[in-house]
Amino acid sequence: MAEIKLTAAPVLGTNLSIGTNTIQERDDLALVSIATPLDQDQDSQADLARALSAGWGLDLPAPTRASSAGDAHAIQTTADQMLLIFPHEGPDGNAVVQSKLDGAGYTTEQTDVWLVLEIAGPETLAALERLCPMDLRGVPDGTATRTVMEHMGALVLRHSAERFWLLTASSSAGSFLHAVEQSYRNVT
């Protein structure tokens, strides 16, 4: 028997255009959650800040505000947890983060939990108005928050008024993409 190797597949492999807008899956990223250990002296927080800065040039994120450096982003997802997103191929994103944190946080591999859609184009805000209850028009670039769209949890990151990342559960990715696509079709 020929030797079998497993092959990685993107969640959807989406790459489509609606008018002058685009919807594209970003499968060139690793996502790792980092939880801050509970302690009284705040050492963990400082250790984590140093590791983020050294590893990816990132500050600690604030609630609803991503910390960004190039395509690397840290988004605060809960009061004591963040999601680190950085360009990386391969299923070992967690190992990469662990090696750089050196115990400064509890990490969990999240890459395959999520679908990352990059949506861009002039009708993007109009499409999001059909989908997202959050105010994404009147907020600054770098706004990042988790909310619900068409009954599905989703994390939104605003890069600019015409470019967003939408992160959603990979198992319901098909339904989510359909909702995003329909939103664009309804406004273009």
Place this chain on the structure above:
Amino acid sequence: MIIPHPLLGPRDAAEFVYLGDASLIARPDGLAPDAIDQFHSYTYLRDNPAGVHRELWYHEQGDRSWLVVTRNTLTHEILSAELARDVARAEGRSR
């Protein structure tokens, strides 16, 4: 309704799951000799005020915070929203 999340600002109540009376934070000691009596009260007996009520809401489609929301059940006016973890600690809960 709009819940004024202490970390995230105003958020639509549709993102939250409602639990009930914030007295659920005051869980008795399960190993106490009279634990069954205490837990009977804790689990089944609640005030149901027409007016100001402290209640637990979970930001399930947001940052997964449990909040203690003080709300007037007659007008839906929200008087405050706090992180339940802070409330629990203030009430003496620890580990």
Place this chain on the structure above:
Amino acid sequence: MTQNSAQPGSKPQPNRLSHNGLIDQSRSLNFTWNGTQYQGHPGDTLASALLANGQRFVARSFKYHRPRGIFSAGPEEPSALVQLRSGAAQEPNTRATVAELFDGLTATSQNHRGSLEGDILALNDWLAPFLSAGFYYKTFMWPAAFWEKVYEPFIRASAGLGKLSMQADPDIYDHGYLHCDLLVIGAGPAGLIAALEAGRAGARVILADEDFRPGGRLNAETHAIDDAPGHAWATRAIAELASLDNVRLMTRTTVYGAFDHGVYGALERCTDHLPTSGGKPRQVLWRLYTKRALLCAGATERSIAFANNDRPGIMLAGAVRTYANRYGVTPGTRVAVLTNNDDGWRTAQDLQSAGVTVTALIDTRSGVSPPKNADRIETGCAVANTRGRRGLGQISLTNGAVIDADCLAVAGGWSPNVHLSSHQRGRPTWRDDIAAFVPGSELPQGMSVAGAANGTPTLAAAMAEAQTTTRALLQDLGHSATGADLPRASDEPASISAFWHVKAKGRAWVDLQNDVTAKDIYQSQKEAFRSVELLKRYTTLGMATDQGKTANVLGLAILAEAAGQTIPETGTTIFRPPYTPVPIGALAGRARGKDFRPYRLTPSHKWAEENGATFVETGPWMRAQWFARPGETGWRDSVDREVRMTRNSVGICDVTTLGKIDIQGRDAAEFLNHVYANGFAKLPVGKVRYGIMLREDGICYDDGTTARLSETHFVMTTTTVNAVAVFRNLEFARQCLWPDLDVHLISTTDGWAQYAVAGPNARALLSKVVDDLDLSNEAFPFMACTECTVFGGTPARLFRISFSGELAYEIAVPTRFGDSMIRALMEVGKEFDVTPYGTEALGVMRIEKGHFAGNELTGQTTAAMLGLGGMVSKKKDSIGLPLSQRSEMIRDDDLRLVGFHPVDKGIDLNAGAHFLTKGDPEDMAHDQGWMTSVAWSPELGHSIGLGFLKNGQNRMGETLRAFDPVRGKDTAVTVVSPHHIDPEGARQRG
């Protein structure tokens, strides 16, 4: 003067005023009304086009089927309800007064049997003495047996107005969300001023107006602003607003409800004015999040009650003006005006200057001097009765005069549109000086009111109030107004002297939509239905699509008159959303058919589709239920085969859907001790333990396994259906109960493709999969776990756990490899004749093995009932421990999970059957428990069951009745161990 439209090829429009109106008379639009083709112009509504073509009689009334015409020119219309379009797109009960005309529009009248003119049900009008208020409460009382067979079918046949197409709606609908600092509701003069003020100040503004042409009454009146026609000023204002990025102008958009904390609902009609929606949403239901809202919704005119005041041709005076000024249509050629206020005078004035004959101006007030804009002026009197067949011909006055008129314009005073101000239970208050209700002091949070909606009906005053109010709101919001001057306008005379009801012989109609007369209101008062709320329910006043917009205040005034009270003493009804009807399709939005809810797919979904899987919904998940092979004739063939092949060799099942929660922290073990009823603190690294979770009331609600990957790292699994609830409860325990434990949670359910590999050849198969791992029983025993790699380096997790009772493992790889993994597992499994199995085979095997599942976890199930009472540790405090130890919940003779075999092995058992001891009566007092799960066991060759039986653990071998009256079955069963196969667990440990 009234003229025919002179366009070549078009039919004359007898009531079109060729020099009036804000319509494009250079272009014609064809439309069909009851099968006849007519023409109108861009800018027309269906109502204005019908009137232009001399169509006065357009509807039959709800109850008595009386001829009715067009009463108003706006959303308040009670009478002119029509059906638009045809086929699947047919829409009943649409107000002709707000239906925009487009080329090719098809409309029909409704609520008649036979033609509109020859409606058989007009007979009801002769039966009116028997059909008065409350008739159905009195008439259909006896004999009781008549209700279902006679009365209800009769009522159902007569009720309703238009007809549903009974076909699926061909259009699509959407929802949306908008945010603003200030929502301005209504783009009349007050709303435009407010939006200009706020827009110029830089605030984020939404200006919403239900009309297709913003401007409100400025489009309907001849007021001047800055020495130009009011509508021209409105057009300039709209152009300026459209140029501001921070202003969103939404026409054809009705703000229909004011909800908590500044949330408003709005319905935008995107394509109703077009022949087809072109694949785009027909309507969008918006949720508006606002910091402040200014209600500038204007006012609605009301009628006066006098005998036979419902004939086609009798209209609101303001509406007559709207038709003349905005639409270039006169509703009649000899128009009379009845008024109790100065505003009614304008109708006579505007019509006369358009060249229409005004036969009389009748003012109910004495001592007033109306301008001489009519052939005759009568003051201090009113209309006593009217005559005319299928439309007005003549009116007679209380002073005996008889006057010819084919249209009577009635001005009963204006009621501010307070509706949204009372959606949060605010009660409007009465103002005698304007004879109207105005918004009360308790407004929805963040709402202010200005202009006619606030009881400030005249132009200059309304604009000034809008400016002042907006400036105060801007200051609240931290914006400063630019200080621009108000445009020049004046205040028209608006004095009113309340006048409601001409008491005379004949039926005086109050609510045209529900056929409620003044007499009905008197009768309600006499029969002690004296509160306004009771009046409404008893007479149906103010119900249905128009919600009494033109009728409520008049009805209340007549109730006050009947009771000998003032109006404030009598009360008022408040309003609920929606302001105007919202189609169900718009409320549903996209949630139709397969888009009703999201679906979650497992990583092997595509592969399963290729391999004959039938899928089943388990919550949002689509799971393979079984995999049919050629030649199999039904699901049982496939399921039996999957079970046999798994138990004989090896089978593979996608178990990705089970909830997976990553739990980390110094105190993670202690945390697990609190949330599981059994102990976890001493679980060694590299081991898995089964656990049960209780609710605080001691009831078992979930179970699963948790693996320890390191001192501080656990991976918990939950059942598929409870994954969300368990996670929520864990967060509650972490944040609210034990807030200082160092423990952190995150879901990894979607991150891992997890496959159960079960059967005697599971080890042999997996040894071809995992890299460099000793799978021998000694090295990797039952309940072991490890991180490893598969197929030459792909990261994986391996757990030796078994739900089937066989030697079994669960192997997990990152989801991206899930599709590749199932194909690879099937490839290497070929030599073992591996089979995929679905949830049915999974269910059969767990029943054979005696594992409980959702059927057994009823929300009343204790650990003791499951035979797991001993697992509940009393040495540590865990959720549910105290109340699980209540004496009634741990008694030995309570229900216990046991197994059942049919005595006659050829009989299939049924879940839901109740157990009875032989000889006992068939009643609940003798109930011994019930069957929870059944399956046909391929291994045993007969049907088997699990169920709860009182004192079951001590009744092995006893024969009982499984009594199932629902299915008419009564089966003798033998009590056996729930572990139908391999009770010692030798296979899974082997």
